[in-house]
Amino acid sequence: MKYSQKRVARLFDECVTGKSVLITNKITTLVKQTAFDSLRLKPNDTLLDVGTGTGKWAIQAAKICQNVIGIDISRKSLERAAQNARKEKVNNIIFSFGSFEEPCKILDLHLYPINKILVLYSFHHLPDELKKEAIVTISKFLHRPGRIVIGDMMFFDNPKKYQDRFKEVNYDGGETDFPAYTEFLIKCFRRLLVKIKVRQIHPLAGVITADFI
Template sequence: MKKSLEEHAARFDEKAGAYDDSKSEEYHACANLVVEHAAAEPDDTVLDLGTGTGAIALALAPDAARVVGRDISEGMLEQARQKADEASLENVEFGHGTFREPDYEGPVDIVTTNFAFHHLSDDEKREAIDVIAALEPRKFVLGDVMFFGDPDPDDPFYTPAVDDPATVGTLADALTDAGFSLTAVERVHDQVGVLVAERNPTGSDVAADE
């Protein structure tokens, strides 16, 4: 049985202090690609979901107008806040929120996430992508454990008891169904990658550009 939201939060509360030192080379490569593809600009507001200890949020903050990080683990959020204070970053805000209920209202230009989406079931991933699409960001950058081929159950990048990675195809279909165009696919490992999705322009957007 998969863990509940509360059980996931407690699990990451316990890991928070040592989390940054426990990550693999593939995790760091994935995070670097998420930051690179997000390419935040000075006027951008970034929403980083499943922010953890703030690796993506803090990396984007120097280039963005505002970065909002959301996570379910208060222990992880405390680590993120401490790092923001140490770096004297005043344009970053961290608080509780989930993929399907991010607890954020306001404009969003870019949504990012790294190594968190795989805690959702495929149906929940679709719901989360719909919520993200409704925020109308111009770009969604998703770094995660994902299957480019047949998954190896002995692979160390996920734990079947608590994680539920999707295939790249499943994620791509959910993104396009929500009105995004998939503009880049980065393969870090057979089971780790980054997808970049950009919002399809509406008729009013197109008219405004003409």
């Protein structure tokens, strides 16, 4: 199906209201934890979490670093994220509406000394051309030295060979999920002359770490 930001936002709103269910499993958790660890967060860091969802990882990050900004297109997820942060008594965190396409829709991200960016299981919703643009867009907020980490579905091999394993990474086969080939993502980063590291966790999922010096 064709990409529609509104449709994706509705889907994740529905996960919060209980109309849809967001499944987590061993592989997705491993991908997210590996990506989070790859950030190597430090007390002085300011993190931008793009596609923060209900804020689980952003809140975890806020307990380690100076400030965290989480943006998302699902307003219900953002409301839940703010509630979760209050419950955990975390107050160095801002949740705001914003997308890969228009990150500064509400909040001017240029005002923050962002030096780490996390993209966890949100990138695969974009078609490849938008992913290419998004990498350039988000890298412009990154103060140097800085790091972008993407942990998501990505194809290390022909996905047709792994149809019986789609569930392991939560791939819906192309309904709202458009994972890229890893090589494509690597090329997008190489254009920006950054140092990258790729870690395969599954034939259809992994982590990319890009260092901007």
